[in-house]
Amino acid sequence: MKDYIEFITTAWREFVSTGQVHPKVRREIADSWIRCRKYGVDPYNGKGNVKHPNIDELINKNNELISVARPVIESIYSMVSGSGFALFLVDKDGYIIDVIGDKDIMERAEELDFLKGELWSEKVVGTNAIGTALYLNKPVQTIGAEHYGSNQHSWTCSAAPIYDEDDNLIGCINMSGNYYNAHSHTLGIVTAAAQSIQKQMELAISYKLLNVTFDSISEGMIVMNEHMKIKRINGRALKILNISLEDAMNMDINLVLNGIDFHKLFKERNKFLHNLEWDFSINNEIIKCVINILPLNKNGKNSGMVITFTEVEVVHKLVNKFAGYKAQYEFKDIITNNLEMKNMISFAKKAAKSDCNILIQGESGTGKELISQSIHNYSNRARGPFVAVNCASIPSELVESELFGYEKGAFTGASKEGHPGKFELADGGTIFLDEIGELPLDIQSKLLRVLDNGKIVRVGGTYEKQLDVRVIGATNRILKNEISKRNFREDLYYRLSVMEIKTIPLKKRKEDIDLLVNEFIQKLNIKNRNKIISVKQSYIDELKKYNWNGNIRELKNVVERDYYLSEDEITNVDCLYYNSIDKNINKVESSIEEIKIVPLDKLEEKAIGDAINKCNGNLQLAAKLLNIGRATLYRKIKTYDISVSK
Structure with a gap:
């Protein structure tokens, strides 16, 4: 990437200076540069400078596109949040109509007037993914100095056009970030997102028309009249709700979808709800679905409503696809001539073919996740999701909601629609709990229950949901020692270690x-x-x-x-650096005999203080001396208010 950035920067300077395009510059970029030169675009600018005269009118004009695209954009952003990217929705003319992104990247975007209401066509700002994609009518990625305006040279942008049901261009979706984060996969993500938005647009029109394909669609559908009486329901809906047609026609929609104000929806013209996670209450059973509620408008008046819905599990599969919950490695990727390693791989293959829980123990850096992914891909669950969770990286107060999800309004700051946990996302596949020894004891007891009956309860929830998830745990700690220190539950250890694999240092x-x-x-x-x-x-x-x-x-x-x-x-x-590390570690290890570390279960605070002092404030080495994880050490330092400055 560095070499390419240097090359394209040199090629850009040459073109700006002479008007000659280097033959190795991509054709679509070279052609765009030539167009921009003809347009008279300033190559030393590249900022937005044309704002729509009436932003409210712009938004209203594209309201349907925005409402359909927003959930898709939010879903993608939830996966890339914190990685320095922002997502932009643009209309067919190049005006930005919606945007979401990290704070730091949005501050940079503001400097370029890369904001809602601004026009980002080639004629205004030069070569850029949005303007060039709209001009070429195809997905485009621009990196660094491929942008015509120099102010954009630190950016990478990927954009893909969006079409309506008649293949007319109606806008595009764009993902932008720092140029050093450029990856071809980004273009693939926005292209898939554009296709997803296009399909959602097509579905919305289909629902309004209620055509002859009513019973052939893959979602459940309920049609109500203005009195909220169910007039029609398709076979898919009956299957999802597990009821007969007679029972369905006698349902009170206000009871089965408790909490939705249908009277208010009827009164508001063109009011509709998209991708709302809600519970159907049928015969004392809770069925979690993602629903859409669309009005049937006749002569300017709502004459009924259409409810479409899909099981949450189907949506989770789509989320898994976007989020990359897939195992990449296989056993063939493990490189070894070591007999002990080969025996370990042979055992792991046998374990993979069972449906038992697996515990992988070994030192850091020995490939525990590689082995877990290989097990998943070798198992009968290979087509299902592989969800990896680093237990040490999750704040203790968020572990439960992260693993098991939460219901709407479960706690302050919770999403109003609720949120699935990692176990739900792993349904039908494998969940990999890395650093499992770092789990708090109260979560260990809840995990034990999940392993026993295969059911989870969301935070704030009142019912159990049956899941089909295989658990693979991994740790660099010796869990039997943690059991003796009462840091890890013995019953959970035996429930996890039905199949135990030890990696080879x-x-x-x-x-x-x-x-x-x-x-x-x-x-x-x-x-x-x-x-x-x-x-x-x-x-x-x-x-x-x-x-x-x-x-x-x-x-x-x-x-x-x-x-x-x-x-x-x-x-x-280049051993000078690494020799010093070895010497420091050996020095610390040899000095263990010089100081008596008090057992943690008796005088834990003194033991931690002694270890930190002995390691001259190096917490990594202190954790090694105490045989605990760094996350655990940080937590105990905070608990005892121990000073670590040297």
Whole structure:
């Protein structure tokens, strides 16, 4: 990416100066530059400077597109939130009509007038994903100096057109962020989102017409008259609600969809609800669905309503697709010549074919998630979602809602529609609970119940939902020691470790270092197309002398560091830094005998203080001495108000 950024920047300068386009510049970008030059666009600008004269009119004109696209945009943003991206919805002329993004990227967008109501056509701001996609009528990605205006050179943008049911262009969706985050997958995401919006638009029209395809659609559908009496219901709806046609025709919609003010909806002209997660209450059973409520307008008056709905599980599958809840690795991706590793893989394959819970224990950097993904892809659940959760990264007060979800209004700040937890998203597949030893004890007891009966209860919920989820736990801690310290439940340990897999540290499989180093170098050479680096055997032999406390992750970092420091061949290990780390660790380990660490279950505060002092404030080494995770150490430091400054 760095090489490309340098190339395109040089090519842009040459074009601005001479009007000549470098032959290696992408055709669609080169043509756009030429158009912008003819338009008289200032290449040293690139900011928005044309605002729609009436933004309210602009929004009202595109109200249907905005209402349909907004849930899709919010869904995508929930997946990329915090990664420095923003999403923009644009009408067919190039005016921005909706936007959502991280605070920092929105501040940068404001500097460029990259805001609602601004026009971002090629004629106004030069080559950019929005304007160029609308001009070419196809998905476009622009990176760095591919933008004609220099003020956009630190951006990457991906845009895809949106069409109506007659294939008329009605707008586009765009995702923008820092140029160093550019990835081809981003263009794929916005293209899929544009297609999703287009399909939702088509469905909305179909619902209004209530044509002869009524019983062939994949969603449940209920048609009501102005008196809220059910006039028609399709077969899919009967199946979802598990009722007979006779029972359906006698339903009181106000009771089965309690909490929705249908009288108010009838009074408000053209009022409709989209993608609302709500509960059907049928025969003392709760059925969670995502619903749409659309008015039937006749002669300017609401003459009835159409309710369409889909089971939440179907929506979750779509979310999983967008969120990337999919295992990428397989057993064939594990590189080894070590007999013990091969035996471990053989055992893991047998475990994968069962439906038992699995516990993977091993040092950090030994590939626990790689093994868990391989197990999932080798199992009968390979077509289902693979949802990975780092238990140590979730604040303790949010763990329950993150894992099990929450109902609408469950707590202050909760989404008014509620939110599914990771277990619900993993239904039909596998959930990988990394750093499971960091789970609070109260959550451990709830997890044990889920493992026992396969049911979850959302925070604020009153009913249990049956799930089909396989649990794979992983930890770099010795859970039997944690049990003795009362940090981990013994019954949960035995429930998890039906199949127990122990990863092999790199120091016990040093014959694999040859394979791993060559694999790393090969991938780096592929990644850096203009740089072909070889490696000397003496370099690999030198690497074998280290203990590799960080295992494969550490080895990969060292090789990558040496790769970028080398010209044609890697001959020497840049060992000064790594030797100092080894010496510090060895120094700390050798000094354990010099200080008596008081057992944590008796004088925990003193033990932590002694460890921190001994490690000169290095919390990573202190956690290693105490044999606890860093997240646990941080929590206890806060509890005891221990000073860590040196």
